[in-house]
Amino acid sequence: MIHETLAATTSSIFPPINASLNAVSAVLLVLGYIFIRSGKEKAHRASMVGALITSAIFLGCYLYYHYTTGHTTFPKEYPVARIVYFVILIPHIILAVANLPLIIIAVIAAIQGKRERHRKVARFALPIWLFVSVTGVIVYFMIYQWFVPTGPPAGS
Numbered sequence: 001m002i003h004e005t006l007a008a009t010t011s012s013i014f015p016p017i018n019a020s021l022n023a024v025s026a027v028l029l030v031l032g033y034i035f036i037r038s039g040k041e042k043a044h045r046a047s048m049v050g051a052l053i054t055s056a057i058f059l060g061c062y063l064y065y066h067y068t069t070g071h072t073t074f075p076k077e078y079p080v081a082r083i084v085y086f087v088i089l090i091p092h093i094i095l096a097v098a099n100l101p102l103i104i105i106a107v108i109a110a111i112q113g114k115r116e117r118h119r120k121v122a123r124f125a126l127p128i129w130l131f132v133s134v135t136g137v138i139v140y141f142m143i144y145q146w147f148v149p150t151g152p153p154a155g156s
Contacts, residue, residue, distance in 0.1 A: 014061050014062075014064070014065035015065070015140055015143070015144050016140070016144070017061055018058055018061050018062050018065065018136070018140065019136065019137050019140035019141070019144075021054050021055070021057055021058035021061065022055075022058055022132075022133045022134075022136035022137050022140070023133070023137050024050075024054050025051045025054040025055045025058065025129075025133045026130055026133035026134050026137070028047045028048070028050045028051035028054060029047070029048075029051045029126060029129055029130050029133065030130070031043075031047045032044050032047035032048040032051060033126060035047055045110075048110075051129070052103070052107065055103075055129075055133070058136075072143055074086075074142070074143060074147065075147055075148070075149040075150075077149065077150060078147045081142065081146070081147050082147075084142075085139070085142050085143075085147075088135050088138055088139060088142070089135075089139055091131075091135075092131075092132055092135040092136065092139060095128050095131060095132050096132045096136075098128070099125055099128040099129055099132060102121055102124055102125035102128065103125050103129060105117075105121045105125075106118055106121040106122045106125050109121060
């Protein structure tokens with residue numbers, strides 16, 4: 001009983017942490033874009049490394065949270081919001097998975113100094129990564145802040 005309570009309490013900190021990591025990643029991505037467009041390569045590199053680290057920490061926290069708590073369900077008592085939620089969630093998940101190889105390719109190209117390859121891949125990876133980060137925050141607010149269940153938990 002104590003272990004279950006401790007696990008539930010510990011796990012409940014992850015959703016806001018995950019949303020915060022996504023938000024920080026989004027800000028760093030935008031800053032990185034602004035820096036590179038301004039010719040500030042060192043600042044661009046620092047922002048993008050920060051976004052990469054933040055996103056990697058997010059992924060670890062996200063996987064741990066869902067491994068320990070299972071999947072999250074959107075309350076059925078908000079049918080219109082539930083549809084909007086899935087319209088956001090489905091491309092969020094698909095693009096998050098699809099973008100990972102693009103991010104890896106862009107990072108490797110940058111490390112190897114292959115600027116043209118990096119630019120070509122980043123042209124696709126950046127907007128997808130930004131979309132995934134921003135929609136991750138929206139998903140958090142929809143599940144944990146805006147559309148919280150009002151009735152007893154399912155199965156009670």
